[in-house]
Amino acid sequence: MKNIRWGILGAGHIARKFVSDLKLVENAELIAIGARTRQSAEEFNKEFRAKYVHDSYEALVQNPEVDVIYIATPHNKHHECTLLCLQHNKAVLCEKPFAMNARQAAAMINMAKEKNLFLMEGLWTKFHPHFIKMQEMIKDGMLGEIKSVLINFGFKPVDPIPPRLFDPELGGGTVMDIGIYNVFMAMSVLGKPDHIDAVMTPASSGVDEQCAILFRYKSGAMAQLFSSFSTNLDIAADISGTEGRIRLTNRFFEPSTTIQYYKERNMEVVAVEKEPGFGFQYEARHVNDCLRKGLTESPVMSFTDTLLLMETLDKIRGIAGIRYPSDKE
Numbered sequence: 325m326k327n328i329r330w331g332i333l334g335a336g337h338i339a340r341k342f343v344s345d346l347k348l349v350e351n352a353e354l355i356a357i358g359a360r361t362r363q364s365a366e367e368f369n370k371e372f373r374a375k376y377v378h379d380s381y382e383a384l385v386q387n388p389e390v391d392v393i394y395i396a397t398p399h400n401k402h403h404e405c406t407l408l409c410l411q412h413n414k415a416v417l418c419e420k421p422f423a424m425n426a427r428q429a430a431a432m433i434n435m436a437k438e439k440n441l442f443l444m445e446g447l448w449t450k451f452h453p454h455f456i457k458m459q460e461m462i463k464d465g466m467l468g469e470i471k472s473v474l475i476n477f478g479f480k481p482v483d484p485i486p487p488r489l490f491d492p493e494l495g496g497g498t499v500m501d502i503g504i505y506n507v508f509m510a511m512s513v514l515g516k517p518d519h520i521d522a523v524m525t526p527a528s529s530g531v532d533e534q535c536a537i538l539f540r541y542k543s544g545a546m547a548q549l550f551s552s553f554s555t556n557l558d559i560a561a562d563i564s565g566t567e568g569r570i571r572l573t574n575r576f577f578e579p580s581t582t583i584q585y586y587k588e589r590n591m592e593v594v595a596v597e598k599e600p601g602f603g604f605q606y607e608a609r610h611v612n613d614c615l616r617k618g619l620t621e622s623p624v625m626s627f628t629d630t631l632l633l634m635e636t637l638d639k640i641r642g643i644a645g646i647r648y649p650s651d652k653e
Contacts, residue, residue, distance in 0.1 A: 327611045329355035331384050331414070333405055334396035335368040338419060342394055343372045345604035350395045352612055353389075358384025381405060385412040392615060394440070394608075395419055398488045400650060401429040406443070415442035417611050421500050425651040426634040433627045442614055444607075444622045445630045447508060451606035452579045454596045455512075458570055460565075461594070462513060466568030466585065470513055471545050475561040475576070478534075479551030489553060490529045491646050497531030497642060499524075502552035505577040507636060508587040509561055510539055510547035516544050516632060522644040527553070533645050542637040587626030 330352060331340050333647040337440070346352050354374045359365035362379035369377045378384040384650055385393065385408055392415040395405050403423045409416045416436070422445040423429040436443035437507060449455050461467070478498075481489055488494040489501060499507075511517070517539035524532035534554050539547035561576040580603075583594040599605065607625075614622055641647070 325352050327353040329389055329391045331355050331356040331390035331393040332391050333358050333381055335359040335364045339396035341602045342604045344472055345601040346608055348601050348605040349481055349608045353387050356384055356387050381619045385414055409578045410439055410441055417444050417446050419446045421504050422630050424495050426638050429634040438597050440621050444625050448607050450625055451594055451610055452641050454581055454583055464566050471563040473510045473547035473565045476550050476557040477502045477506055477559050478555050478557030480556050490527050492531050492573030497533050498551035498553055499532055503535055506549035511630055514545055520639055521642045524644040
């Protein structure tokens with residue numbers, strides 16, 4: 325079986341983690357790296373040794389040996405770079421958040437459909453063993469009827485603070501960077517909310533330094549979601565039902581988390597098989613599998629999933645008063 329040949333668009337921190345995990349994926353090959361400058365591309369290549377080193381995104385997408393491209397740019401470039409890849413007939417895995425808003429997301433998906441090309445949002449948590457196990461536990465009725473979801477995700481950035489965290493041009497603020505995990509997790513277990521409340525504390529740049537979100541459902545269920553760049557929080561998720569509770573311990577969005585299951589006064593740690601690596605290998609394997617099957621849409625992270633998530637994030641930002649320049653385009 326021939327290797328799926330990967331190109332990497334962007335040479336930052338996340339790209340390095342992804343490529344490190346790509347080594348753990350069977351029949352996957354790092355074939356090319358594309359960065360904005362020759363220096364960035366060559367520095368990246370010193371670590372990972374791709375066959376081709378490109379000093380522009382345009383050169384990467386024109387490489388005929390590239391089968392699929394992982395987009396690891398800042399948020400505000402996801403739309404533009406995805407369209408560039410699709411225009412040159414490349415399959416795409418685009419890092420979360422998929423786009424800056426639902427309008428951009430729809431344009432990206434429409435082009436993929438028109439050109440019959442594979443496209444998927446890289447929301448890695450959905451492919452992790454702990455997330456899949458959690459879903460199985462819920463499906464098996466171990467929680468009963470879910471009534472509440474409580475999720476916190478916060479950290480205090482340290483110098484040098486990455487510009488993307490607070491720059492509105494780059495999609496800065498907690499909601500798009502880390503709050504997206506809270507929203508995704510809540511919607512994974514409770515679905516689309518019937519009512520949304522949201523308030524934020526603005527940073528000096530105008531983006532949200534903190535954001536509190538409340539989802540309400542006709543069933544009576546509620547989800548309280550809090551994200552912050554002001555304080556270091558216990559990055560954990562509690563999902564509670566009439567029959568039991570699941571707690572995803574620190575860093576609930578990563579495969580390093582632990583599942584604790586509470587039944588009345590008893591608690592047990594649920595065993596989940598873990599692999600070496602950061603956790604990007606799971607989504608990369610899935611993309612490889614989709615490409616080999618000739619799929620243009622993931623059955624796990626579907627276009628419907630991505631659009632609903634982006635539309636919900638748009639509503640949250642609208643209610644909380646979080647605005648980006650891209651919203652006016």
